[in-house]
Structures are given as structure tokens and as C-alpha cells.
Amino acid sequence: MNLLLRKLKMGRLTEKGGNSLTNQKPSKLPSSFRQSLQARHLDCGSCNGCDWELTALGNSFYDHQHLGIDFVASPRHADLLMCTGPGSTQLLMAAHETYEAMPRPKWVVAVGDCAIDGGVFRGAYACEEGIGKVLTVDVEIPGCPPKPEDIIKALLEFMGKR
Amino acid sequence: MQGLREYLQSYHSCPDIEIVEWEKQEGIVDVPPRDLPEILTYCLAMRPRPIWLTHVVNDERQLGRGFCLYLVLHFPGMDFSLTLGAKGINDEFPSLAKIFPALNWSEREAQDLFGLHAVGHPDPRSLVLHPGWPKGFHPLRKDYKTGEEGKNFKRAPLVFPEMHGDGIFQVPVGPIHAGIIEPGHFRFYAIGEPVLHLEAQLFYTHKGIEKLVEGRSIEEGLRIIERVCGVCALSHGLAYCEAVEKLANVKVSRSALLWRTILAELERVYNHIGDIGNMCAGVGFAIGNANGSQSKEKLQRLNLKFFGHRFLRGMVVPGGVKSILNSKDCQTLLSQLLEIAKDFEEWIPLLLHHDGFRQRAVTTGVLKSESAVDMGVTGPAARASGIANDWRELHAHLLYPELNLQSMVEQEGDCWSRLVVRVKEARESFRFLQTLLEEGMTESEGKSDTSNPFSSRKLRPWQPAWGCVESPRGTDVVWLMVDEEAKIYRCRIRSASYANWPAVPLTVPGNIVPDFPLINKSFELCYSCCDR
Numbered sequence: 001m002n003l004l005l006r007k008l009k010m011g012r013l014t015e016k017g018g019n020s021l022t023n024q025k026p027s028k029l030p031s032s033f034r035q036s037l038q039a040r041h042l043d044c045g046s047c048n049g050c051d052w053e054l055t056a057l058g059n060s061f062y063d064h065q066h067l068g069i070d071f072v073a074s075p076r077h078a079d080l081l082m083c084t085g086p087g088s089t090q091l092l093m094a095a096h097e098t099y100e101a102m103p104r105p106k107w108v109v110a111v112g113d114c115a116i117d118g119g120v121f122r123g124a125y126a127c128e129e130g131i132g133k134v135l136t137v138d139v140e141i142p143g144c145p146p147k148p149e150d151i152i153k154a155l156l157e158f159m160g161k162r
Numbered sequence: 163m164q165g166l167r168e169y170l171q172s173y174h175s176c177p178d179i180e181i182v183e184w185e186k187q188e189g190i191v192d193v194p195p196r197d198l199p200e201i202l203t204y205c206l207a208m209r210p211r212p213i214w215l216t217h218v219v220n221d222e223r224q225l226g227r228g229f230c231l232y233l234v235l236h237f238p239g240m241d242f243s244l245t246l247g248a249k250g251i252n253d254e255f256p257s258l259a260k261i262f263p264a265l266n267w268s269e270r271e272a273q274d275l276f277g278l279h280a281v282g283h284p285d286p287r288s289l290v291l292h293p294g295w296p297k298g299f300h301p302l303r304k305d306y307k308t309g310e311e312g313k314n315f316k317r318a319p320l321v322f323p324e325m326h327g328d329g330i331f332q333v334p335v336g337p338i339h340a341g342i343i344e345p346g347h348f349r350f351y352a353i354g355e356p357v358l359h360l361e362a363q364l365f366y367t368h369k370g371i372e373k374l375v376e377g378r379s380i381e382e383g384l385r386i387i388e389r390v391c392g393v394c395a396l397s398h399g400l401a402y403c404e405a406v407e408k409l410a411n412v413k414v415s416r417s418a419l420l421w422r423t424i425l426a427e428l429e430r431v432y433n434h435i436g437d438i439g440n441m442c443a444g445v446g447f448a449i450g451n452a453n454g455s456q457s458k459e460k461l462q463r464l465n466l467k468f469f470g471h472r473f474l475r476g477m478v479v480p481g482g483v484k485s486i487l488n489s490k491d492c493q494t495l496l497s498q499l500l501e502i503a504k505d506f507e508e509w510i511p512l513l514l515h516h517d518g519f520r521q522r523a524v525t526t527g528v529l530k531s532e533s534a535v536d537m538g539v540t541g542p543a544a545r546a547s548g549i550a551n552d553w554r555e556l557h558a559h560l561l562y563p564e565l566n567l568q569s570m571v572e573q574e575g576d577c578w579s580r581l582v583v584r585v586k587e588a589r590e591s592f593r594f595l596q597t598l599l600e601e602g603m604t605e606s607e608g609k610s611d612t613s614n615p616f617s618s619r620k621l622r623p624w625q626p627a628w629g630c631v632e633s634p635r636g637t638d639v640v641w642l643m644v645d646e647e648a649k650i651y652r653c654r655i656r657s658a659s660y661a662n663w664p665a666v667p668l669t670v671p672g673n674i675v676p677d678f679p680l681i682n683k684s685f686e687l688c689y690s691c692c693d694r
Contacts, residue, residue, distance in 0.1 A: 041342045045367040048344055048690045049392025049473055052436075055342045056462070059455035073340030088693075090292045091345055091366040093317040094337050120386050125301050125370040145392065147472065 027160025030105065033079055034159050036068035039109075040078035040102070044095055045088025045127050049145035050112040054082065056148045069155055075101040083135065084145075086114040086121045087128030099135055107138040107158075111151065116140050163189070163242045169204060173197070188243050190626065195231065195248040195255050202261055205235055205244070212237045212244075213551055214538045215630055216639040216656040217268040219276050221304045222249070225624060229278060231255055232626055232641065233265075238556045245626060257283040264538025267664055268656070275302040275372075290365050290693075293318035301373050322361050325351045330358065333675060337366045344689035348678070355674040360667040367693040375653045380406055380480060380621070383650050387640065388475045390655055391691035393436075396429045396474040397633030398640065398655065398691070404559075404629025405642040406480040410619040417605060418482035423560040424598045425469070425477055426631065427591045431499075432461035433634035434542075434588040435506065437686040441581055442513065444680035445522045453509040460502050468495050481616025489603040496599040503592040510585055523578040527669040527681030530575060537665040541636020541658050542587065543685050546572045546579035553632035565594050577684035621648045633658050635687060657691035 027034055041054055054071070057064040064070065072078050075098045087095070099108070110131050113119035118129035128134060141154045170191055173179050179197070183190040193201055205212055215234040222230045229251040236243045248255065257280040259266040269280040270289035277300035280286065291299065294317050300306060325332070330353050337345040347363040371390055375383045388399045400422060407414060414422075439454015462472040468491060469477050477484050487495065513519055529539065534547040544551050550569035554562040570586040572579035621644050628641045636658030643651045666685055670678060 042338065043344045043367065043689075045369050045693075046344075046690065047389045047392045047395075048688055049389070049395070051342055051344060052392055053472075056455070056459060059459045060452055061456070061459050071342060085367065086369065088367050088369050089315050090294075090368055091337060092315075094345070094366070098338055114389075120389050121369050121371070121374065124374040127369040144389070144475075145473070147466075 025157070025160045027158065029107075029159060033105075034161070036070070037080050037155065037159060038070055038072045038078050039080040039082050039155075040072055040075045040098070042081055042083045042095060042098055044083050044085040044091055044115065044131050045121075046085030046112065046114065050084035050115070053145045053148050053151060054084070054111065057151060062148050062152060064152065067152065067156065067161075068159070069152075075099070076103065078102050078106070080107050080109060081135070082109045082111050083115050083131040083137075084111045085127075085131070086118045086124075087131045087134055089126045089128070092128070092134055095131075095134065108135045109139040109141065109154075109158075110137045111141050112146055113142055113144045116142060119144060163237065163240055166205070166208070166237075166244070170201070173201070182247075187241055188245070190245045190247060192247045192249060195251050198231070198233070198246065198248055199256050199258060199261055201246060202233070202258055206262060208237065210237070210239045211535065213540070213556075214262065214264050214661075215243065215637065216628060216641045216654060217265050218626075218641045218652070218654040219255075219272040219278065219302075220643065220652045220654075221276060221302065222624075224304060228252055229255075229276060231272075233258070234628055234639070234641070236556065236630075238551065241557055243557075243628075245628075247626065251278065253277075254279040254281050256281050259283055259285075262538070263536045263664075264661070267660065274300070276300055277303065287321065290368055292363075292365065293320065301370060320347065320363055322349055322363075323359075325359065327353075329353050337363075346689055350670075350675055350678070352675055357670050357673055357675060357678075360670040360678075362663065362667050364663060364689060365693045367690050369694065371694045372653055372655065375650050377649050379649060380644075383653065384480070387653070387655070390694060391657060391659075391688050392473055393433055393688065394429070394633040394635060394638060394657065394691060396425050396478060397631040397638045398657070399475070399478045400426065401629035401631040401638050401640040402642070402653075403478050403480045404631070405627045405640050406621070406629075407616070408627040408629070409621040409625060409642065409644060410480070410616060411622070412481055412616050412619055414482060417486065419560050420598060420601060420605075421483045421486050422478060423562065424595060424602065425474055425483070426560065427595050427598070428461070428465060428469075429474055430634045431588050431591045431595070432458050432465065433686075434584045434591070435461065437634070437683070438510075438513070438581060438584055438588070440683045440686060441523070441577070441680065442519070444683035445519060447513075447516070447519050450509075450513045450516075450519065453512070457502055457506055457509075460498075464495060464498055464502075479616075481619075486605075487602065489605070492599050492603040496596060496603075499592065499595055499599075503589075506588065506592075513581070514585070520578065522677070522680060523581060523684070524576060525574075526577045526673055526677050527684060528575045529665055529669045531573075533665060533668050534575070537668070538661050539636075539665045540661045541633070542580055542583045543636065543662050543665065545569055546583045547575035548573045553630060553637045557630070561598065565597065567594075577680055580684040623648075624651070635659055636662060638691075655691065655694055657688070657694075659687040659689070659692040662687055663692050 178194045180192040212235040218232040227249045231248040274291045333350040336347040345366040349361040351359040387402045436458035442450025552569035639656040641654040
């Protein structure tokens with residue numbers, strides 16, 4: 001009973017916007033990808049700050065699913081590879097395999113400063129200076145870590161929404 | 163600690179043991195490497211049994227001391243920390259892992275990164291460096307300069323123990339997992355549903371941070387140390403600053419201590435509440451996860467609004483804090499925190515009284531108390547196994563002595579106990595925050611912390627110093643040594659996750675494979691600050 005009351009009371013918290021967004025801006029994406037995108041997260045040696053912000057996209061404030069963005073379990077289902085971290089050497093092979101496992105067309109997003117250019121980890125012996133050194137990056141989302149709203153905004157812009 | 167001191171002084175009436183420093187709370191003793199096992203055995207037999215803070219190997223050949231090994235132990239009850247320093251190591255040192263298994267990983271790491279040999283180590287496989295690096299690659303040696311080795315890294319197959327028998331099969335998982343999780347490879351050896359054995363291969367996110375900070379200034383170092391771990395950023399930064407302040411012999415003002423305590427507790431509540439929600443995600447209990455992530459988001463938004471960063475980065479600086487709130491902001495922060503605390507009390511019974519959830523979590527992933535002691539486990543994981551080792555209680559620092567803090571202990575050691583410990587600690591943290599913020603309000607605005615005693619101080623070179631903070635996952639220890647120009651010579655980061663990870667595989671056998679996500683999330687360890 002308590003549980004039911006709680007559920008009713010919680011209702012929907014998601015901030016306004018959401019479903020009302022339409023594709024107004026130009027986007028380089030094929031039209032079938034502008035409504036929804038399936039993303040796969042790939043941690044390439046991040047400090048986990050960006051990872052937690054990606055996780056936060058799923059909470060009831062941001063609720064990425066109602067914007068047509070979803071995180072999928074397998075790269076086989078993914079359109080988008082969202083990379084965090086500078087690209088740690090010991091993970092690079094696995095990162096390549098993940099990218100190769102994705103069907104075409106596919107895009108890569110560098111989430112956070114260190115995914116873009118290595119950030120504070122530039123010059124460390126066991127990492128690259130950004131994931132762009134090993135994969136072709138299509139979207140960059142700066143920040144250390146970028147706030148969830150920055151990530152959402154960047155993705156919506158990529159889809160031509162808003 | 164008189165007994166310990168007398169023991170060391172009369173140790174075989176040995177002139178090689180030198181008591182460098184012996185004060186009320188800290189001692190530094192130089193011992194010959196060969197005597198380490200016997201001295202450690204003596205220390206571990208003391209009651210209450212000491213806990214380990216950190217184990218550091220340092221290349222001091224340039225100073226004519228060879229390789230040096232530092233082991234920092236803390237004696238609870240007496241609030242005394244002892245640094246055993248063993249100097250003059252050439253290429254091997256006696257392994258202590260058989261006497262104290264907590265040092266297992268740290269010694270294997272020293273073998274990898276320094277190319278030393280831990281004599282008598284029970285499991286000398288490489289740990290931090292995966293197979294595939296060029297031979298003779300020991301990056302933490304001072305004569306190694308960061309070069310092209312990364313380009314020459316060729317992935318080689320990982321080595322795992324074989325297991326044979328009717329019906330035994332292996333389930334390899336990772337390094338890349340389904341979901342937004344950090345990378346690590348797990349190999350389950352299962353027979354039917356139950357797991358027989360689990361091997362965890364971590365260090366996929368190893369970047370070489372400890373080498374990266376060498377030669378940097380204290381401020382640059384702080385920027386990097388805060389990025390060792392996203393969610394324990396404040397604890398790492400604070401531990402680092404404490405070490406720096408010890409080297410500079412600086413006493414921090416009460417106002418700075420107050421705000422540091424507030425920040426540490428803010429970090430704890432947002433993590434604990436998020437972790438409680440994540441445990442629900444581990445069993446697919448959606449409403450618990452939704453509530454947890456929602457409260458965490460509210461708390462992180464407060465962090466952003468009042469301190470400028472969702473993960474509280476950049477707030478702690480050597481000598482003090484970057485800024486403090488005025489009394490009006492204190493008031494607003496407190497009232498919003500109390501609202502979240504009230505909301506927490508409303509939804510937490512849903513979890514605690516949910517039969518399905520209880521059935522998944524009770525008796526799952528038991529960490530025995532003896533194992534926790536042997537493995538040097540820290541944080542909520544240790545407290546859920548009946549070990550009262552909250553660093554905030556053991557060591558008088560920040561404003562914790564005034565808060566009458568007590569370790570929240572549960573006895574069963576299962577996932578449920580780890581959840582309950584977090585619930586209790588989150589409640590306590592809200593209570594502390596109320597007390598602390600009320601004090602913050604009464605502080606007059608003019609007295610803000612602008613006079614930083616640190617700026618003009620000289621740091622003592624070539625001296626070991628450590629800082630330790632109870633992060634949401636346990637004690638984070640930063641060990642530091644600087645050179646004459648106050649540049650970092652060696653910085654060792656022993657995070658709570660590093661201490662706890664070796665214990666996780668012990669808790670899995672006997673459980674079924676689908677329980678692993680719950681067990682993993684009940685420890686809620688970070689890969690990044692373990693791998694560094």
C-alpha cells in the first residue's frame with residue numbers, strides 16, 4: 001500500500017521539454033536516426049566522473065529515454081559509442097573490438113575533457129591523449145565532467161532536435 | 163605505545179633499528195628490510211589489532227638509499243600510526259603477504275612497476291601491467307622516462323588458473339560490461355548455477371597517474387589527484403592536502419576544518435544514497451533505484467549550487483578550503499538537506515521492508531569477519547562484517563571528535579548488512595551536517611578563510627608523510643614525498659577500492675552467477691582509483 005502511494009505521489013519528475021521537441025535544426029544524421037539513438041557507453045580509463053553523469057541521465061530528472069536516447073547493453077544494437085576517459089593502453093584492443101562490433105552507420109562521441117584531448121592525464125605512460133587518437137570522433141562534449149544537461153543538449157543537437 | 167617502542171628499541175639489541183621520530187600520534191622507525199616480517203608479526207599480534215594504511219615502494223637510489231619500502235600501520239584505540247621504513251633494498255625484499263594478506267596486491271604492484279622481487283610471495287603473477295608490455299618495462303623507476311612503450315603494447319592472452327572436473331565451466335565477463343560501468347574482466351568458474359571460484363582481472367583503466375604527478379608542483383598534483391576518482395574526489399583531495407600540510411607543518415584553522423568536515427559529509431551522503439539506489443538496480447528493483455538516483459541528483463545539484471561542482475572538486479586546497487558559505491546560504495543548504503533527509507526516511511522503508519529485495523540480499527555475498535581482517539578491508543564493507551573501523555572514530559581529525567561519532571557495525575557480512583550500514587551512516591551524516599551547518603551559520607561572514615597559512619611555507623623535502631580520509635568507500639590514503647623544490651617526488655594513492663577489491667572474489671563462491679551484480683554493487687568499488 002505504502003509502495004503504491006509512494007508511486008502515485010512521485011508521479012513524473014522529468015523536466016519540461018521532452019516529447020515536445022521536434023527536429024528543426026539540420027543534422028548530418030540520416031533521418032531514421034533523428035528520432036531516436038541507441039548509445040553504448042565505453043569507459044576508456046575515465047575517473048568515473050563522466051560515467052556517473054551518464055548514469056545520471058537515467059534518473060527521473062533527465063530521463064533520457066523519453067528524448068529517444070537509450071543506453072543499450074550490446075554494441076551490436078548501438079548507433080553511438082559514447083567514450084569517456086583518455087584511452088588507457090590496456091583497454092584499447094577491447095575498445096577497438098567494441099567499435100568493430102557496432103553495425104554501420106555508427107558515430108563516436110568523446111564525453112569529457114580527457115576523452116577529447118587527454119585532459120589532466122596528458123603525458124601519462126599508459127594512456128592516449130584522447131580517444132580521438134584511436135577512433136574517429138564525431139561529437140565532442142567538453143567538461144570535467146560535463147553536466148548531464150550538457151550531455152543531453154549535445155546529443156539533441158546532434159540529432160537536430162531543439 | 164610504550165610497549166611497542168620498548169620492543170623496537172630492544173629488538174635483538176639491534177643497532178640497525180633507528181627511531182627517527184616518535185610523537186604522540188605518529189612514529190617513524192627505520193628497520194632493516196630483513197627484519198620486517200618479524201616486526202610486522204609482532205605488531206599484528208597486538209590488541210586491538212593494527213590496520214594497514216598504506217604500503218609504498220619508492221625509488222630513492224638518487225639519494226643513495228636504494229629502493230625503500232614504507233609500511234604505515236595504525237593502532238586503533240591508541241590512535242597511533244607507525245611508519246616502518248626499510249631502506250637500502252637492491253632488487254628484492256621479503257614478502258609480507260603471507261603474514262598479512264592485505265599486502266598481497268601492493269607487493270605484486272611493486273614487482274610490476276619497480277621490477278623488484280618480493281621473495282616468498284604466494285602469488286607472484288603480474289597485477290597492474292597486463293601481459294603485453296615490453297620486457298623490462300618498470301615505469302616507476304626514476305631512470306625510466308615516459309616514452310614509447312605504450313605504442314609497443316601488444317595485447318597478450320591473460321593467464322587464468324585452469325579448473326577441471328565434471329560439469330565445471332567458465333563464464334568470462336568483460337572487460338566491457340552491459341551498462342554504464344567501468345571495465346574489468348571477471349571469470350566465473352561455475353558448476354551449474356553456483357560459483358566455485360571467481361578471478362577478477364582489473365587495471366584496464368591503469369593510466370600511470372603515480373608517475374604522472376612526479377615532478378609536478380603541489381597545486382598541479384592536487385588537480386590530478388582530485389581526478390583519480392570521480393565520486394571520491396573530495397576524499398582524495400583532502401587526504402592529499404593533509405599530507406601536504408604535514409610536510410609544511412601547517413595547522414589548519416577551525417573554520418577550514420569545519421568546512422572540510424561538511425564537504426566530506428556531503429560527499430558521503432550523496433554517495434551512500436546513490437549506492438543504496440544502485441544496489442536496487444543490481445536486482446532490478448526499479449522503484450528503489452529511481453528513489454536513490456533521484457535523491458542523489460538532488461544532493462549533487464546542491465553541491466553544484468553551493469560549491470560550484472557536482473562532485474565537489476576544487477573545494478579543498480592545501481592549508482584550508484577555497485571558499486565558505488555565508489550564513490544565509492548555510493541556512494538554505496541546511497533546509498534543503500533536511501528536506502532530502504525527510505524524503506529519504508519516506509522511501510527507505512520501502513526497501514527495508516520489501517520481502518523480495520530482502521530475499522535477494524540477505525545471506526548473499528558474505529564477507530567473513532576473519533577474511534575482512536586479513537585482507538585489510540575498509541569502509542562500509544568492513545563494518546558490515548563486524549569490524550568497527552571507521553577512520554572518523556579511530557583517528558581524531560577534522561571536527562569528528564566533537565560529533566561523538568561511532569562506527570555503524572553490522573555482524574552478518576552479507577549484502578543486506580552493507581546496505582544497512584549505508585542507511586545508518588547516511589542518517590548519521592544528515593545529523594552531523596545539521597550540527598555542522600548550524601555552527602557554520604553562527605560564524606560571522608567577515609571571518610572568511612582568506613588568510614591561508616600555507617602559501618609561504620616551505621615543505622620538508624625527502625620526508626614521508628601521509629594523509630588519510632574516510633571516503634564513502636573506506637579509507638583513502640595518500641602518501642607523499644617531495645624534493646627540495648617542493649615538487650612531488652613520489653605520491654602513492656591507496657584508495658579504499660584498492661584495499662577492498664581483493665576481498666570481493668572471496669564473497670562470491672557459493673552464490674549464483676546472477677547474484678554477482680548485487681554483490682559487486684554492495685561493495686560499490688571504483689575501478690579507476692584502484693587502477694590509477
